[in-house]
Amino acid sequence: GAVVSQHPSRVICKSGTSVKIECRSLDFQATTMFWYRQFPKKSLMLMATSNEGSKATYEQGVEKDKFLINHASLTLSTLTVTSAHPEDSSFYICSAGPGRGAGSNQPQHFGDGTRLSIL
Amino acid sequence: AQSVAQPEDQVNVAEGNPLTVKCTYSVSGNPYLFWYVQYPNRGLQFLLKYITGDNLVKGSYGFEAEFNKSQTSFHLKKPSALVSDSALYFCAVLSGGSYIPTFGRGTSLIVHP
Numbered sequence: 230g231a232v233v234s235q236h237p238s239r240v241i242c243k244s245g246t247s248v249k250i251e252c253r254s255l256d257f258q259a260t261t262m263f264w265y266r267q268f269p270k271k272s273l274m275l276m277a278t279s280n281e282g283s284k285a286t287y288e289q290g291v292e293k294d295k296f297l298i299n300h301a302s303l304t305l306s307t308l309t310v311t312s313a314h315p316e317d318s319s320f321y322i323c324s325a326g327p328g329r330g331a332g333s334n335q336p337q338h339f340g341d342g343t344r345l346s347i348l
Numbered sequence: 349a350q351s352v353a354q355p356e357d358q359v360n361v362a363e364g365n366p367l368t369v370k371c372t373y374s375v376s377g378n379p380y381l382f383w384y385v386q387y388p389n390r391g392l393q394f395l396l397k398y399i400t401g402d403n404l405v406k407g408s409y410g411f412e413a414e415f416n417k418s419q420t421s422f423h424l425k426k427p428s429a430l431v432s433d434s435a436l437y438f439c440a441v442l443s444g445g446s447y448i449p450t451f452g453r454g455t456s457l458i459v460h461p
Binding site: 233263272278322326336337339340342344 | 380382384389390391392393394397399436438442447448449451453454456
């Protein structure tokens with residue numbers, strides 16, 4: 230089945246540091262990738278949707294200048310948390326979906342998440 | 349517009365007993381419905397989906413779900429629960445024309461030995 234690799238799995242860093250999280254689709258081309266944030270024992274919060282070669286679409290309330298998303302190729306999307314602070318500590322998960330058009334009734338394929346801890 | 353509700357924050361069941369995790373949805377048009385499972389510190393894994401056809405859908409690990417259009421429900425079921433089924437379960441819905449699914453808040457399933 231389709232595999233999405235997310236790296237790193239865990240990051241601990243000091244406040245003010247910028248952290249980059251990578252999401253790769255290993256055996257398929259991901260037209261669309263999604264970035265979620267998950268709080269402890271809580272549901273997924275969609276942060277943004279990125280389509281290859283275009284700017285990401287951010288959900289309301291998500292700071293685009295703080296959470297930089299790049300989707301430069303059909304197999305790689307990155308999320309950079311700039312000048313991270315303790316309140317940014319969370320579990321971040323990416324997923325790859327079929328995107329618009331035919332096949333949009335297919336399931337998403339999720340990475341294993343990144344546990345970000347800002348001290 | 350599309351929305352999904354998982355009314356139970358937590359479901360407790362004894363090992364060997366049948367389990368049900370509830371999901372109801374609201375869409376304009378025909379729904380595409382999905383169930384995912386999440387184990388601690390992992391991403392979500394796809395379990396099963398309903399697109400069209402038979403209302404009873406069978407998926408991974410012995411799980412199944414029944415699409416009920418009149419009740420707008422898509423409850424997840426398993427005849428005999430295992431302790432290893434303990435995890436967080438998410439229901440998701442897509443309406444026609446949308447490619448961004450809406451996820452429920454998640455239901456924590458705890459299977460007691």
